[in-house]
Amino acid sequence: MLVSKRIDFISNWIKNYADKKNFNLVVGVSGGVDSAVTSSLCAKTNIKTIVVSMPIRQNRKQHNLSLEHINWLKSKFNNILDYTISLDNVFKSFQDTMSSFESELAFANSRSRFRMITLYLIAQSNNALVVGTGNKVEDFGIGFYTKYGDGGVDISPIADCTKTQVWEMSKELGISKNIIEAKPTDGLWDDSRDDEDQIGLSYEQLEEAMNNPQSQYFEKYDQIRKPNLHKMKPIPICKFEEE
Numbered sequence: 001m002l003v004s005k006r007i008d009f010i011s012n013w014i015k016n017y018a019d020k021k022n023f024n025l026v027v028g029v030s031g032g033v034d035s036a037v038t039s040s041l042c043a044k045t046n047i048k049t050i051v052v053s054m055p056i057r058q059n060r061k062q063h064n065l066s067l068e069h070i071n072w073l074k075s076k077f078n079n080i081l082d083y084t085i086s087l088d089n090v091f092k093s094f095q096d097t098m099s100s101f102e103s104e105l106a107f108a109n110s111r112s113r114f115r116m117i118t119l120y121l122i123a124q125s126n127n128a129l130v131v132g133t134g135n136k137v138e139d140f141g142i143g144f145y146t147k148y149g150d151g152g153v154d155i156s157p158i159a160d161c162t163k164t165q166v167w168e169m170s171k172e173l174g175i176s177k178n179i180i181e182a183k184p185t186d187g188l189w190d191d192s193r194d195d196e197d198q199i200g201l202s203y204e205q206l207e208e209a210m211n212n213p214q215s216q217y218f219e220k221y222d223q224i225r226k227p228n229l230h231k232m233k234p235i236p237i238c239k240f241e242e243e
Helices: 003-019 033-043 060-076 088-097 104-124 136-142 163-173 177-181 195-199 203-211 218-232
Strands: 024-028 049-053 080-084 128-130
Touching: 003 024, 003 033, 003 163, 024 033, 024 104, 033 049, 033 060, 033 163, 033 177, 049 060, 049 104, 060 080, 060 177, 088 104, 104 128, 136 203, 136 218, 163 177, 163 203, 195 203, 203 218
Parallel strands: 024 049, 024 128, 049 080
Antiparallel strands: none
16 A cells, blocks of 8 residues: 555544544654654544643653654644643652552553553543554564553554554654654653663564564564563453353
8 A cells, every 4th residue: 555545544544433423532642653653643634633742751852852743743733732741740659659569660661551541531521532652563563562651542543554654654744854763662761761672673673573484583573472462362351151
């Protein structure tokens, strides 16, 4: 599919879904390419699109990219409403309260969940859907999607797009080169580690492994994927047999 047609297809899908109940749209904007593309696709629907930057001890460069994209959206579309909501104090209070449960990973993931709560509060007060920003590699490849507010979402418009396709759409949409070329990161760590630091493979390598079991990266990809398979399956339910 041509990149321009993919953009129109996704944007129309979002619009058709939201129009069923006259929903508005809410997107967390991190400064990364996934949220930049997703928020742009939402903006193209002409539906009221609320974009939210939610820094928590955020790397200044990441936060600046978020604000840069929000300003670009407002200059290009007239259906954008934006908020910058600092969650530093909320997170600090939580971290102090839960200090006896020492887990760096758990505290990192909790940042995403605070953002998720924030997005849902905004959504419910604006009759809006929370729009996810996860892509195919993260959502269905390695289960790496506790990110910028994606702890829970109502719709996920780019979940069937590879990272390469997201980058293609970002260029077609005219998104800032600074965002396109920035190293992908979930923004959940004080040391600003990027996705490749955490995963051990680049997105190009992950995509190659997803598509080719003979890839030199497949073994590493499979090692990452297997422990996260439960994230990609329906929640287990205890069912009773009818008597």
